[in-house]
Amino acid sequence: MFSCHSDEGFYQATDKILMKTLVHGKSTLMAEFRLEQGAKLPRHSHPHEQTGYLISGQMVLTIGSETITINPGDSWCIAGGIEHEATVHKDSIAIEVFSPVREDYLP
Secondary structure (H helix, E strand, C coil), rough: CCCCCCCCCCCCCCCCEEEEEEEEECCCCCEEEEEEEEEEEEECCCCCCEEEEEEEEEEEEEEEEEEEEEECCCEEEECEEECCEEEEEEEEEEEEEEECHHHHHHH
16 A cells, blocks of 8 residues: 555544544554644543654653653654553644554544
């Protein structure tokens, strides 16, 4: 499966957060998130392992009890079932990969 860059296909995931599934296979799904300054992703968990990479912007990410400021070039991994949350300090673009595939993110 291939996915070529396009600004089309994003949808409003939550207030101030747009997302788009880029590609997916049997075991993984990759998504792009565009997050506006001031966006808050409330504390939550899901069974999927989640790895991410911040392309641009800045956000504060809490995974379990650890909180860190994430800047461009930083990455993270969240084990399935671990609570996490984020606050966006600057408009940001992040790429995240989920395993297993998040059925709710399939196009």
